[in-house]
Amino acid sequence: MKNHQLFIKCLNIGPFEVNTYIAACPQTLEGIIIDPGGEDERIIHIINKNNIHPKYIINTHGHRDHVHSNVSLSDIYNIPVCMHVDDKDFFLKKTEHQDIKIKKNYAIDIDLHHCDELQLGNFKIKIIHTPGHTPGSICLYISNCLFSGDTLFVGGAGRTDLPGGDLDGLIQSIKNQIIPLPPDTIVYPGHDYGDTPVSTIGREIKKNIYITDFISP
Ligand SMILES: [Zn+2]
Numbered sequence: 001m002k003n004h005q006l007f008i009k010c011l012n013i014g015p016f017e018v019n020t021y022i023a024a025c026p027q028t029l030e031g032i033i034i035d036p037g038g039e040d041e042r043i044i045h046i047i048n049k050n051n052i053h054p055k056y057i058i059n060t061h062g063h064r065d066h067v068h069s070n071v072s073l074s075d076i077y078n079i080p081v082c083m084h085v086d087d088k089d090f091f092l093k094k095t096e097h098q099d100i101k102i103k104k105n106y107a108i109d110i111d112l113h114h115c116d117e118l119q120l121g122n123f124k125i126k127i128i129h130t131p132g133h134t135p136g137s138i139c140l141y142i143s144n145c146l147f148s149g150d151t152l153f154v155g156g157a158g159r160t161d162l163p164g165g166d167l168d169g170l171i172q173s174i175k176n177q178i179i180p181l182p183p184d185t186i187v188y189p190g191h192d193y194g195d196t197p198v199s200t201i202g203r204e205i206k207k208n209i210y211i212t213d214f215i216s217p
């Protein structure tokens with residue numbers, strides 16, 4: 001599985017073992033940090049070692065483990081934090097009575113919407129809204145890569161029993177937004193729960209029980 005030259009490094013971070021990705025355009029070295037889960041020094045090390053210039057922090061959704069370093073890294077690099085507007089609203093409300101430190105991670109700079117596009121060097125980041133795991137879950141589609149957050153895992157999908165979860169919505173998102181992508185699209189999930197760290201849409205269509213049992217006839 002070879003992606004079309006996008007630089008990608010994955011770090012498995014924190015007690016919930018979130019996959020934090022650093023992705024960059026290899027020509028311009030412009031980069032993004034996807035779901036910064038903590039352990040900032042490990043993220044910074046990758047960025048420094050590869051001379052990457054971070055441009056955005058993007059959260060695939062608002063669960064606390066995926067936004068843990070929003071504030072610290074956006075301060076260090078002076079870059080905006082981006083999240084789908086539905087999760088921003090949902091989690092801001094949810095953290096109403098919580099610690100100011102937790103709340104601060106939802107002070108989002110750029111509200112994302114379905115089909116928004118962000119420039120990353122010579123690449124385009126396409127925002128695909130995939131509600132189900134949370135109301136504002138998104139997948140990031142860049143070149144032939146899909147950063148699927150907790151919407152689609154290798155062999156599985158995100159849980160829908162937490163507040164804001166919706167199994168029917170999740171199935172519709174996978175069916176309407178993910179399955180139609182080219183089969184050789186490489187899937188980079190939000191957690192390494194499968195038999196291999198990355199997969200392809202084609203492989204998931206054949207093997208993922210959420211697709212084989214709920215969607216395929
Ligand atoms: Zn989650």
Ligand SMILES: [Zn+2]
Pocket residue numbers: 016018063065066150190191
């Ligand atoms: Zn997660």
